[in-house]
Amino acid sequence: MSQEIILSAENMSVTFGSGRKAFRAVNDVSFFVRKGETLSLVGESGSGKTTIGRAIMRVHPISGGAIRWKDTVISGKVNGSAERALRQKIQMIFQDPMASLNERAKIDYIVSEGLYNYKLFTTEAERRAKVEAALLEVGLLPEFASRFPHEFSGGQRQRIGIARALVMEPELLIADEPISALDVSIRAQVINLLNRLKKDRGLSFLFIAHDLSVVRFISDRIAVIYRGKLVELAPAEVLFEHPVHPYTRALLSAVPVPDPEIEKEKCLVVYDPAQHDYSKVAPAWTELSPGHFVYGSDKEIAGWQK
Amino acid sequence: MKYEVPVLDPAPVSTGSVLLEADNMEIQFNLRGRTLTAVRKASLQLRAGETLAIVGESGSGKSVFAKSFLGMLDRNGRISGGTALYRGVNLAALKTEQQWLAIRGRRIAMVFQDPMTALNPLKPVGEQIREAAALHRTMDKEASRLVALEMLERVGISEPERRYKQYPHEFSGGMRQRAVIATAIACGPEILVCDEPTTALDVTIQAQILELIKNLQRDMGMSVLFITHDLGVVAKMADRIAVMYAGQVVEEGMADEIFYDARHPYTWALLASLPQLGIKGEDLFAISGTPPSLFRTIKGDAFAPRNPLALKVDFEYEPPFFQVSPTHRAKTWLLDPRAPKVEMPETVKRLRQKLKDKKAEDIAASGTGKAKARKETSR
Numbered sequence: 231m232s233q234e235i236i237l238s239a240e241n242m243s244v245t246f247g248s249g250r251k252a253f254r255a256v257n258d259v260s261f262f263v264r265k266g267e268t269l270s271l272v273g274e275s276g277s278g279k280t281t282i283g284r285a286i287m288r289v290h291p292i293s294g295g296a297i298r299w300k301d302t303v304i305s306g307k308v309n310g311s312a313e314r315a316l317r318q319k320i321q322m323i324f325q326d327p328m329a330s331l332n333e334r335a336k337i338d339y340i341v342s343e344g345l346y347n348y349k350l351f352t353t354e355a356e357r358r359a360k361v362e363a364a365l366l367e368v369g370l371l372p373e374f375a376s377r378f379p380h381e382f383s384g385g386q387r388q389r390i391g392i393a394r395a396l397v398m399e400p401e402l403l404i405a406d407e408p409i410s411a412l413d414v415s416i417r418a419q420v421i422n423l424l425n426r427l428k429k430d431r432g433l434s435f436l437f438i439a440h441d442l443s444v445v446r447f448i449s450d451r452i453a454v455i456y457r458g459k460l461v462e463l464a465p466a467e468v469l470f471e472h473p474v475h476p477y478t479r480a481l482l483s484a485v486p487v488p489d490p491e492i493e494k495e496k497c498l499v500v501y502d503p504a505q506h507d508y509s510k511v512a513p514a515w516t517e518l519s520p521g522h523f524v525y526g527s528d529k530e531i532a533g534w535q536k
Numbered sequence: 537m538k539y540e541v542p543v544l545d546p547a548p549v550s551t552g553s554v555l556l557e558a559d560n561m562e563i564q565f566n567l568r569g570r571t572l573t574a575v576r577k578a579s580l581q582l583r584a585g586e587t588l589a590i591v592g593e594s595g596s597g598k599s600v601f602a603k604s605f606l607g608m609l610d611r612n613g614r615i616s617g618g619t620a621l622y623r624g625v626n627l628a629a630l631k632t633e634q635q636w637l638a639i640r641g642r643r644i645a646m647v648f649q650d651p652m653t654a655l656n657p658l659k660p661v662g663e664q665i666r667e668a669a670a671l672h673r674t675m676d677k678e679a680s681r682l683v684a685l686e687m688l689e690r691v692g693i694s695e696p697e698r699r700y701k702q703y704p705h706e707f708s709g710g711m712r713q714r715a716v717i718a719t720a721i722a723c724g725p726e727i728l729v730c731d732e733p734t735t736a737l738d739v740t741i742q743a744q745i746l747e748l749i750k751n752l753q754r755d756m757g758m759s760v761l762f763i764t765h766d767l768g769v770v771a772k773m774a775d776r777i778a779v780m781y782a783g784q785v786v787e788e789g790m791a792d793e794i795f796y797d798a799r800h801p802y803t804w805a806l807l808a809s810l811p812q813l814g815i816k817g818e819d820l821f822a823i824s825g826t827p828p829s830l831f832r833t834i835k836g837d838a839f840a841p842r843n844p845l846a847l848k849v850d851f852e853y854e855p856p857f858f859q860v861s862p863t864h865r866a867k868t869w870l871l872d873p874r875a876p877k878v879e880m881p882e883t884v885k886r887l888r889q890k891l892k893d894k895k896a897e898d899i900a901a902s903g904t905g906k907a908k909a910r911k912e913t914s915r
């Protein structure tokens with residue numbers, strides 16, 4: 231993994247609605263993604279994970295802060311050629327492979343869609359070669375191109391979704407719950423595929439998920455989000471071994487461990503946001519140890535530092 | 537021909553004795569003129585007061601098998617062989633809805649993955665629980681309303697009076713699943729079948745629902761048949777585990793026996809593909825290929841084509857069950873005394889060591905850690 235930062239969010243907020251009905255789905259969030267790394271975003275449903283992904287994809291406008299791709303600010307207005315480049319460099323893969331694929335189109339068209347939209351080929355032979363390469367890369371046979379999505383298993387459909395992102399030659403893949411709909415055995419195949427793409431191609435991932443066992447296995451760093459706010463961010467092993475924010479601890483305690491002896495003795499930690507006393511001192515995003523950030527008041531931070 | 541309403545043997549079944557015994561069950565579906573055998577001579581026993589988990593990959597027949605105990609098979613499906621004995625009644629022989637009403641909901645109830653399909657969106661939640669409570673008992677409206685309120689409270693829904701009048705869409709996902717559970721337990725069933733009840737929920741909510749099911753089971757003395765493909769959830773819930781593959785139970789045993797001493801190559805494969813036990817930076821173990829088509833007769837051991845350790849005999853003859861301990865058995869030729877000695881794969885061995893190490897660590901840390909965790913919970 232290099233040190234080069236390709237994407238960063240700086241004090242980013244996303245607000246839906248306006249006036250009294252305004253709802254801040256993402257609230258003052260900062261993080262970055264390095265080239266060739268996997269950063270995961272975890273948190274309960276409705277916490278703002280998907281909104282962050284969609285803001286980076288420029289589906290939702292942001293209401294505060296900035297998003298930067300390499301050296302360019304990409305939130306707000308960008309010129310046409312930059313827009314085009316972004317649409318190619320950042321790709322998204324989705325949770326439900328079935329819903330994200332056009333049922334009536336052949337695999338060949340599905341995988342080529344982005345190439346057509348952005349005219350990323352000159353000859354028909356070149357387009358076909360690209361599709362073939364993308365299918366091979368995700369472990370599918372090129373002859374599958376002439377088939378329809380319903381002829382494939384869940385795992386194969388998920389790979390088709392990945393192939394159509396790869397064909398664009400992206401640098402960052404935003405994966406929104408890409409494996410939670412999959413079965414154990416297929417899940418392992420897709421996890422291996424994502425990891426291989428990272429290693430071989432130097433792809434970066436923003437991985438959005440709630441299955442923490444998978445997250446631990448594939449992430450370099452993990453950010454925990456609670457009601458639109460990042461509460462903790464750390465290298466994966468640090469987060470699992472030394473979680474400090476009470477929400478992170480609650481979340482980790484809820485992850486079932488595949489070991490009956492551990493699991494049957496475990497006590498559930500329940501998070502109650504009322505436990506923080508922020509009436510006198512406002513909490514802040516603080517670096518506890520190198521690369522380990524947490525959201526808390528001075529007093530809390532002092533306690534967590536021990 | 538008129539079918540008799542089944543008469544259940546009322547004798548108390550002591551904890552640990554067999555309550556439901558399915559023997560050689562075969563279940564088939566008719567699909568555009570072709571026959572699909574979803575459950576192929578599978579057997580299992582559910583004991584009084586226990587939680588039995590059924591695990592296995594998608595399509596292995598977990599749901600179909602469980603639904604057959606409630607007379608809930610789809611129209612094109614039927615039990616084509618075997619028996620399912622419950623309190624002296626063979627459930628496999630029940631024919632009419634009338635007969636099933638004596639069992640379903642009243643004695644054996646079910647909770648599904650998607651709470652929205654189990655609830656009527658147009659009716660207040662409390663009314664639905666009340667109806668479930670009144671369905672099998674003669675009681676007046678007020679009495680059943682009180683039962684419904686009590687059920688709401690039992691499943692951890694606060695302000696039951698107010699919640700009673702609300703509609704399903706006013707409930708969050710986790711609350712809805714609690715309401716479904718309230719409906720299921722309203723008649724005080726003896727067996728609760730849970731089919732992936734938490735798969736659609738967040739981990740934190742999932743943990744709470746699992747806890748709830750456990751508590752209800754203990755307090756009401758129910759037996760639970762729990763279907764899932766998440767081995768973490770299994771570890772939390774199961775006293776015993778049955779592993780299904782291609783319509784058959786291929787291994788069953790106490791939870792510890794399956795996690796720490798599995799004998800079937802398919803169980804090994806399932807365990808080895810867990811990300812919790814993978815080594816970061818290396819490939820995770822993945823089972824190659826796909827399960828066999830259930831339209832065709834399967835020759836030999838159904839897992840053989842995907843099993844790198846398969847023996848010649850696996851492709852020819854179906855293995856019988858071999859007993860590993862009084863509570864543990866597996867359907868694999870590897871356990872035949874004539875079989876060559878095959879070691880379980882490294883990954884599974886490593887897994888065991890890893891779990892052991894982890895446990896040692898946890899015990900070392902427990903002095904402070906656990907006490908603290910308890911306090912946080914009680915707040």
Ligand SMILES: Nc1ncnc2c1ncn2[C@@H]1O[C@H](COP(=O)(O)OP(=O)(O)OP(=O)(O)O)[C@@H](O)[C@H]1O
Nearest residue numbers: 565567572574593594595596597598599600601610
């Ligand atoms: N109504 C039906 N008609 C035809 N085939 C069916 C029907 N219902 C189930 N099946 C088939 O029976 C087999 C077993 O299905 P079942 O739903 O029991 O699997 P499962 O183990 O519960 O899988 P999952 O983990 O995906 O829920 C599958 O091959 C399925 O396609």
Ligand SMILES: [Mg+2]
Nearest residue numbers: 598599600731
């Ligand atoms: Mg099922």
